[in-house]
Amino acid sequence: MDRFLIRNNKKPNDGTQNSEPAPKKKKYDESSDKVRRYLSEYLGLGFSATKSDPVNAQCVLCGQVLANSSMKPAHMNRHLITVHPSHVGKPIEFFKGKQEAFASNCLEIAKVASVSSKALRASYAVSYLVAKQKNRTSSPNV
Template identity: 80%
Template sequence: MDRFLIRNNKKPNDGTQNSEPAPKKKKYDESSVKVRRYLSEYLGLGFSATKSDPVNAQCVLCGQVLANSSMKPAHMNWYCAPFSCRNCLEIAKVASVSSKALRASYAVSYLVAKQKKPHTIAECLILPALVKVSEIMFDTKTATALQSTPVSNNTISRRIEDIASDIVMQVIEQIKLTKMFALQLDESTDVSGEAQVIVFVRYQDCSDIRENILFCQNLQSRTTGEELFKVIDKFFAEGGILWDWCLSVCSDGAAALTGKNNGLMAWIRKKNPKVKWLHCIIHRQALPSKRMNAHLHKTLNEAVKVINFIEARPLNSRMFKLLRN
């Protein structure tokens, strides 16, 4: 047991003996640290600036703030181009959609728009029905692949807008090639009180005459001929369409459209005096009614009053059906 009682010959360092002092730490020399200055060119690399002092670079995709030592163009370019950042890479993987799923999304959106159905029908009915049919007819793997098709409400809305814009651009390109077209337009107020102008265009495509809707826009203020002309002329200016290519305009006999002084045709003829005006075939019955025989005209008015009375209320319509049966 004696060996356990043998003390170390070294004297304890209690602070009273001659112990070697601890080496002093070097003071932090702030002047030796190089602080990089944020440049506006870093926006091209995908980085915005923070409000801290000193200013650091912040990734615009994931929001991560880089250290001062990483604010080199080479480091920043490697960090975020293309999606080299770990956070951005995860976002890109989640947001990536296969080409087949993208084509399927556009195809479904086109069907929804063609059938004039609500945008939510794709997510609530079409996709679940496809998944269920695939599970029954094929296998679970096929049904799982179908679930990756983006058909949400906002997605369908964006797809329809893209399809509509592409169709309008194709029509504009055809008009520019032929440099001859005719317009058919009308202005009306819907049940919500919004004034809208809809314009159809007829042009020659190779050896065939085609007719497509050109645009439909709301009128912000009045429905005068001048306001109608401003809307159409703005669309023509943005699309690069010249009024000299317009051959004729078809509309009803409203004063805002056919007025000699302030009507739409008066403004159009200021741009192209050779434009011809045609009365719409749907409203042509209004023209002979103005010059009809007095007795026949009275009979026609009575018939119109009877029809308006029947269609004015649902009860009148139901009673008329019982009377007819």
């Protein structure tokens, strides 16, 4: 049992040394990666193109964005089967409608979520006046 626990760190030294240098590790080069392009057939699998660079695929049903390296029909089909099994085999018109609805929802959310600049300035002005006063509890008086 001891022979498994004790390491023998001695290297055989026969008088010859290895004169070859150790191979250098290659650095990762991002530019050598293949950049995949979005194809219109991907909409039939439930994915539309994003507006980022490089273009990624975004699911029109749940909004999940796949990496550019995952823009393969097999990956998209696997997502559709595992996450949205009820939508497998739907026609492309169904996914076009979902894409339009998804885009309009994104625009509506952007409109609702944005704060007008005048309201933001007023909020900062009020908070500045409250901070200038010594009594911190006088904010209702401002």
